[in-house]
Amino acid sequence: MSIDKIIVVALSALGIGFIYWYFLAKNEKEVEAAGSIDITVEGGYSPEVISIPVGKPIRLNFTRTDPTACLEDVVLGDFKIRKNLPLNQKVAIEFTPERSGEFVYSCGMGMYHGKIIVN
């Protein structure tokens, strides 16, 4: 195998490893919230992972600053909530989690994800 091919193999292996580490092996920091929390929608949700107490009403204030069509809707399937997020407008979503557990929320197409941990 010529040297250029060996370099391509090595770089490819590195590239695959990097993609795995960067996208699939990330550990999101958990942000604790009580009562209300602001979530910015820009290339994803920040904060992405929030933990909230069970049985207490929570208000999530979503503000979408990203015009990507994918992010137009936010879906909290476990809480039966689908909300349209107009650009640059604060949209409040209120609910009371009745049971504890981890609930994934996502954009309308299921491409961007966030997580709500109910303790």
Next chain:
Amino acid sequence: MDSIKKTFSVKGMHCASCVATIERSLKKVDGVSDATVNIATEQATVTYNPAKVTAEKLTSAVSNVGYQAFIGEEVRTEDEEKAEKLHDLNALRTKVIVSLTLGALLLWGSFPGLAKTSPLFLQNFWVQMLLAVPVQFWAGFEFYRATISSLKHRTANMDTLVTIGTTVAFGYSVVVTAAPQLVTNIGIESMPYFDTAAIIIGLILLGRYFEAKAKAGTSEAIKKLIGLQAKTARVLRDSKEIDIPISEVTIGDVIRVRPGEKIPVDGIIIEGDSSIDESMITGESIPTDKTNGDIVVGATMNKTGTFTFSATKVGQETMLAQIIKLVQEAQGSKAPIQRMADLISSYFVPIVLMLAIVTFAGWYIWGPAPALLLALLNTVAVLIIACPCAMGLATPTAIMVGTGKGAEHGILIKDAESLETAHKINTIIFDKTGTLTNGRPEVTDVIALDSVTNDELLRLAGTIEKGSEHSLAEAIVKAAEAKQVVLSKIEKFQAIPGHGVEGAIDGKKIIFGNKRLMDKEAVDTKIADDQIAKMETAGKTVMLLATEGKLVGLIAVADIVKQSALEGVDALQKLGIEVVMISGDNKRTADAIGHSLGITRILAEVLPDGKEAEVRKIQAEGKVVAMVGDGINDAPALAAADVGIAMGSGTDVAIEAADITLINKDLKSVAAAITLSKKTMRTIRANLFWAFGYNVILIPVAMGALYPFFHILLNPIFASVAMATSSISVVFNSLLLKRKKIV
């Protein structure tokens, strides 16, 4: 300086006095000229001098009195939102036109064979680069922006793939243009691919344009429902009629509705009568006649008469508001079938990126010459063809159209899971009383024996039963009133428990009751025995009337089967579903009604608390069971069933135990709900099959899987055509559900 008006939301209000408190507090702020608070919309509108008043001052004015103001969030009107959407769509269209035009010119100037017919300047690489730059960085800016912001979050999406794919094609072309010797040295013809990058961007934007237009159609049902709401109500206050906004109507307000007007809120008619078109709420096309004491539903249309009614439900309590909430919740819920798609799409883009690297390495190492060029082109094809959007859109778009279509037909589905389960139902249990039947006894036969007329018989029976409290008595009095028979005076009235009643009319002794009563009083009933037996076999309750010890007639009473019951049961049986009837009645009555509807499996003499056990028994046979009831007396059975279906009554639609609520009270809707579920599931399966199959088949093709056998490679431009069509086709397939017939 001019004063400005600002509207913001206020939370924490629960009564009308809160409104006054907040208004007072806001008006006290120096510089505020006016403040109005609306409890229904939870909004405050303040007119103030912006030089004197800041948002903070307003917020603290509200919070000082114990409420929360959210001034940061601008309240945009629906029109403004619509205009904004339209503006975005137009901007997108411009980008599509520009990039496809430039892309076409680039293709003309560079496509082998075609290029010869083009003007010379188009064949110049530098000119091509000049044409490609606006497409790549102006039209394609959105891809770069989205990629960068999602990379910051360590996520990757569609835009990431498009960005990398087109940047590779564009970058390679720039190298070829600026330093052609770099590629010619390794035996590759210096040929840029600006056309590929430009056309990919143009086509993907075109796909997005159509997708955005089509997606708007999936949420139409909610918009339609919201649009049904009346804007104002004509309320009688201080004996004057005033038009007020619907949000200010309170419970107990007396509202007048004229012909051709919309009924603003739910209530009960107190004066007048009319024919009301309720099709927008119930899907029932024939107008209903209503009079004093009848319930009217907000958003329905008054046809002919003028009437006044007292408001019983306003704001979020009205039937329409409940329906909207239910449909919104259903559309926000997730179908179990979607879980798999969600899981896959969350790993999809990183995996495609890895496959693209594998493709590049594979072609570079083992591919034929020119290896670098083929490796690059195939990598671009892999990145472009992958379409995660179709997978993400497959289920939710169909659920949105399906639940919306249900609502149009008066079928309210609680969540996506219920809609999914409904298609598996193979057994349906109907509660008899109140569901298959009207739930109240009615007179079915009046048979006078030779000595009296039917009306006379009804007069006697009606008179004697007037004082009775038995449920059958009400039916007889009603029948007499319906025939406009003038009732007489009754003397010496006496109820004989378990037998009937006795009394004297016009001085004659009358007894009215069952056969046991006749036997007890030694009345000869032989002449009518055959008729009695026949009617009893048909499930009717027969009562006999005797004057002065002589039988003069029979009156049969039965709980009448609903008009839609026979068709409803028939429609289900045609779908191949076993229909079971459950009833607390004795076996003979239950059998008679069941058989008249073509039901063979009849569970009679089941006590109310035994219904749940019967549902579980049938489930234990391995059946997927739906229970249809009124949702009140049979709530445990409804909850125990795989799908609980409640026939709505009154203006309450959010029946807790029910998965599906039928607000049109039409039993044919049960079959319609199942058909809707089947059709929705078929659409979802087709969507998922298409979305998955598309990626599973075409990604390997783009990687070059067919090359060793057929020498087929996928041109990146075709890859972008396929990608753009795949997500649109999924949305269109979901929209097709709207046209499917379910009734």
